[in-house]
Every structure is written in C-alpha cells, then in structure tokens.
Amino acid sequence: MKKRIESDSIGSLEVPEKAYYGVQALRAKQNFAITGNMMNSEFLNNLALIKKAAAITNYKAGLLDYDKAKAICSAAEEVIKGYFKDDFIVDAVQGGAGTSANMNMNEVIANRANELLGGKLGYYDKIHPNDHVNMAQSTNDVIPTAGKMTVIRLMQPLTDELRRLESTLYEKALQFRYVIKMGRTQLQDAVPMTLGESFGGYASMIDRCCSRLENSCLEMHTINIGATAIGSGINASDYYERNIAKILSKEFGHHLTKAADLFDATENLDSFVEISGALKACAVSLSKMCNDLRLLSSGPRCGLHEINLPAKQNGSSIMPGKVNPVIPEVVTQAAFLVIGHDTTIAMAAEAGQLELNAFEPVVFYQLFESITVLTHAVTTLIDNCIKGITANSDHCEELEEGSVGIATALSPILGYQKSASIAKQALHEEKTIREIVLEQKLMDPEKLDVVLDPMSMVGMIRSA
Known part of the structure; x- marks a missing residue:
C-alpha cells in the first residue's frame, strides 16, 4: 500500500495514500484500541452536520469564502450519505474528551473538500482541517452538541416503540377484561382481579416511562455550540455566536437553543445523567413486567400457567418439548445492560474537573447503546411476545375459586377474626372457602354466591 507523509505537532507519520483521514486520526487509532467498535454512525452524521452549519455560518460572517464553504458543505453532505465510513477509524472510547473524533471528521472533510477543489489528499493547501473545517469551533462544544443531537435522533424510535x-x-387489557384471576402480593394469594387489569397496569406504567423519557429529552435541545474551548467563545465571531444554533437547527430539523450559560453547559453533563436515569427507570419497569410474564406463564403443568406466551424456539438441547420464555428473558438482559451503563454514565459525569469533562466519549458510547438496545428489546417484546399472549381463562377461574384469598370478601360480614379462621381451616382441610362457610352455616347459599361472586369482588376492589 502506498503511503503519504503527514505531520502534526508530535511528528510525522505514514498515512495510506488514498485515506481521507489524516495523521491525527491515525495516532488515535494507534493509541485507543479499546472497544473494537467505531463511533456511532448517527453521531458521525451529526458531527458532519455541525461542520456544514459552521461553514455556512462562517461564510455568512464573511470569514470563509464561497468556494471553501461550498466544498466543506459538499464534503459534509457526502459523509452524511455514508460515503467515507471506512475512514472513521477512531475507537468509540478515546482519551482527549473527543478531540480525536473531532479531528477524524475535520480531516475527512478537509481531504474531500481539497479533492473537490482540485487538490490532493494530504495536502491541506486549499482547505485545512483546523483553520477552515474547525473554524470557530472546539472539540469541547461540537462533541457535546453532536452527542445531544444523537440522543434526540435515537430517542424518537424508542419512544415510538414504547407507545x-x-x-x-x-x-x-381489553381482550382479557372478563378473565377473572387471583391477584398476588409477595407471591402469595391476595384478592381477585381481572387479567385485563394486570395488562392495563402495565400499559399505564409504559405510558409513564415514555413521558419521563420525552421530558428528559427536552434538555438535549439546549446546546453549548459557540462556547468553543471553555465557554468564553474565544475564536468565534459575534455573528457566529448569535447565529450558529439557528442555522444548525435548520439543518438538523429540530429546534436547538444555545445555553444561557456556556461555561456550565461545557463542563457539566448532568443532562446526560438525567436521560440515562430515565432509561434506567424504563429498563427496570420493562424487566419487572417481563418477570411477571414469566411467572404467569410458568409451567405448563407445574406452574401458574394463567397465560400462554408464544412458542418461539426449542427450550432445551436435552429435554424434549420444553419451551422457554426467551423473549422476556432477553428483554431482562437488555435491562441489565442499561442499568449497568447508567452507573458508568454517572461515574463519568462525576469525574469531570473544572471547565471540561474529559469522559464524554464513554458517556456517549454507553448512552447510545442503552437507547439502541432498549429500542430493539421493546420491538421484539411487542412482536414476538405481547401480541401473541393468550389467557387460560378456565384455569384462572379455578385458581381464584380455590384460593383462600377470597376470604377477604367475608370480613365486612363475618369480621376479620372469623374470616381468618375460615381461611386457616380451608387450607388445613384442603377445602374451598365456600365449602367451609356452608358447612358452618355462616351464610345462606344465595347470599354467599353474591359475596363471593368474582365480578362483585373485583368491583369492591375498584371502589375501595
């Protein structure tokens, strides 16, 4: 492979002749072989979009001539179309607060822009990565801005799937509204309810999760673009500072607002901690629901077996006919991942010092993965599990009728003490509550039928 020589303040390196990246990206590749995963593609697209918006703004400010601005914009658009995927070579987790990611983008766009203007790769005589592509910018404002833009983009598919x-x-919930079952607390029989009420409760929980995510995502629309190095806006023109957020919003398709305090917005990552916390809460809720689904479908002969989950694949290499709840299992594992990522994000945000947090790369790596994994988990949960759930109505009713939990309905008539005695006797003699009450002639059969009517008991619970 033919090489070209590129130099920076550290020294010189041989760069592949046809590479659009340059010396600084290559150094980062050599230094940061950490995860083996390159930077998120949506993040790169948004970083390129910032470069385009910056070029437009600097042109309008009179600081970048038309040909240079046009070449930078054209190169950035090609990046967004995915033309140079193999030239983004920096590991997702990198030292330097994202400087390597920023320079990888600057070099690719500069080399392509030079090429468009008739120049050669590696010769930055027409378009320079720092002087032109990075004009009026710093890693410290473009990287967090690209991170927030990426969260906005990735969050929409997640909230769509949650809805x-x-x-x-x-x-x-509607389908199962007349399926009577036994409610349970602490895995013990409690009082009757409908299976529809169980699923309605899950739906309400997901609505709350979605609202929490949507609210926390609002902070992602406040960006520190124009802050440059630490918040002072050094090397950015007044025109740029006043207009870059507006121009970037137009290119991005979402309204973005420059932070009122750019020093705060540059050094603090609490907004990412908040949205990670909302993701964690959502993951916990999804996993809890999946735990319930696994319990309710357990068996089929030796468990609760109140519902049936769709059979998706063989469950054992040794036990014939065994089918496992693989979809709830994988959703729970996705939840574990998100919960672990939240801890990493919190630690990284806490570790910031003075005017900058150097640990944004790991924050974004974990945050983007959390959103993506949760989105895919919700998709498979809907399509491969929830849609196909059926109820074992007769078995649910049989369990409810045989439970001692229905003794609760006797308390207003017979008192707590007597009702507890009936429940204890029913358990000891392996009889139903109904049988014990009738044997002791505590209530006539017609009245007992009314008191122990499942729908009546569910109604009492609703009105209590």
Whole structure:
C-alpha cells in the first residue's frame, strides 16, 4: 500500500495514500484500541452536520469564502450519505474528551473538500482541517452538541416503540377484561382481579416511562455550540455566536437553543445523567413486567400457567418439548445492560474537573447503546411476545375459586377474626372457602354466591 507523509505537532507519520483521514486520526487509532467498535454512525452524521452549519455560518460572517464553504458543505453532505465510513477509524472510547473524533471528521472533510477543489489528499493547501473545517469551533462544544443531537435522533424510535407497546398492552387489557384471576402480593394469594387489569397496569406504567423519557429529552435541545474551548467563545465571531444554533437547527430539523450559560453547559453533563436515569427507570419497569410474564406463564403443568406466551424456539438441547420464555428473558438482559451503563454514565459525569469533562466519549458510547438496545428489546417484546399472549381463562377461574384469598370478601360480614379462621381451616382441610362457610352455616347459599361472586369482588376492589 502506498503511503503519504503527514505531520502534526508530535511528528510525522505514514498515512495510506488514498485515506481521507489524516495523521491525527491515525495516532488515535494507534493509541485507543479499546472497544473494537467505531463511533456511532448517527453521531458521525451529526458531527458532519455541525461542520456544514459552521461553514455556512462562517461564510455568512464573511470569514470563509464561497468556494471553501461550498466544498466543506459538499464534503459534509457526502459523509452524511455514508460515503467515507471506512475512514472513521477512531475507537468509540478515546482519551482527549473527543478531540480525536473531532479531528477524524475535520480531516475527512478537509481531504474531500481539497479533492473537490482540485487538490490532493494530504495536502491541506486549499482547505485545512483546523483553520477552515474547525473554524470557530472546539472539540469541547461540537462533541457535546453532536452527542445531544444523537440522543434526540435515537430517542424518537424508542419512544415510538414504547407507545406501540403501550397500545398493544391496552389491546390485551381489553381482550382479557372478563378473565377473572387471583391477584398476588409477595407471591402469595391476595384478592381477585381481572387479567385485563394486570395488562392495563402495565400499559399505564409504559405510558409513564415514555413521558419521563420525552421530558428528559427536552434538555438535549439546549446546546453549548459557540462556547468553543471553555465557554468564553474565544475564536468565534459575534455573528457566529448569535447565529450558529439557528442555522444548525435548520439543518438538523429540530429546534436547538444555545445555553444561557456556556461555561456550565461545557463542563457539566448532568443532562446526560438525567436521560440515562430515565432509561434506567424504563429498563427496570420493562424487566419487572417481563418477570411477571414469566411467572404467569410458568409451567405448563407445574406452574401458574394463567397465560400462554408464544412458542418461539426449542427450550432445551436435552429435554424434549420444553419451551422457554426467551423473549422476556432477553428483554431482562437488555435491562441489565442499561442499568449497568447508567452507573458508568454517572461515574463519568462525576469525574469531570473544572471547565471540561474529559469522559464524554464513554458517556456517549454507553448512552447510545442503552437507547439502541432498549429500542430493539421493546420491538421484539411487542412482536414476538405481547401480541401473541393468550389467557387460560378456565384455569384462572379455578385458581381464584380455590384460593383462600377470597376470604377477604367475608370480613365486612363475618369480621376479620372469623374470616381468618375460615381461611386457616380451608387450607388445613384442603377445602374451598365456600365449602367451609356452608358447612358452618355462616351464610345462606344465595347470599354467599353474591359475596363471593368474582365480578362483585373485583368491583369492591375498584371502589375501595
């Protein structure tokens, strides 16, 4: 492979002749072989979009001539179209607060812009990575801005899927509205309810999760672009500072607002901690629901077996016919991942010092993965599990009728003490509550039928 020589303040390196990246990206590749994963593609697209918006703003400010601005914009648009994927060579987790990511983008755009203007790769005589592509910018404002833009982009598919999950759960709540079952607290029989009420509760929980995510995402629209190095805006023109957020918003398609205090917005990452916390809360809720689904479907002969989950694949290499709840299991594992990422994000945000947090790369690596993994988990949960759930209505009713929990309905008539005695006797003699009450002639059969009517008990619970 033919090489070209590029130099920076550290020294000189041989760069592949046809590479659009340059010496600084290559140094980062050599220094940061950490995860083996390159930077998120949506993050790179947004970083390129910032470079385009900056070029437009600097042109309008009279600091970048038309040909240079046009070449930078054209190169950035090509990056967004995915033309130079193999030239973004920096590991997602990198030292330097994202300087390597920023320079990888600057070099790719500069080399392509030079090429468009008739120049050669590696010769930055027409367009320079720092002087032109990075004009009026710093790693410290473009990287967090690109990070927030990426969260906005990635969050929409997640909230869309969560709303679809909410809708699917409400459909199941309607479908199961007349299926009487036994409610349980601490895994012990409690009082009757409908299976529809269980699924309605899940739907309400998901609605709350979605609202929490949508609210926390609002902070992502406040950016520190124009802050440059630490918040003072050094090397950025007055025109740039006044207009870059507006021009970037137009290119991005979402309204972005420059932070009122650019020093605060540059050094503090609490907004990312908040949205990670909302993701964690969502993950916890999803996993809790999946735990319930696994319990309710347990068996089929030796468990609760109140519902059936769709059979998706063989469950054992040794036990014939075994089918496992693989979809709830994978969603729970996705939740574990998100919860672990939240801890990393919190630690990284706390570790910032003075005017900059150097640990944004790991924050973004974990945060983007949390959103993406949760989105995919919700999709498979809807399509491969929730939609196909069926109820074992007769078995649910049989369990409810045989439970001692229905003794609760006797308390207003017979008192707590007597009702507890009936429940204890029913358990000891392996009889139903109904049988014990009738044997002791504590209530006539017609009245007992009314008191122990499942729908009546569910109604009492609703009105209590």
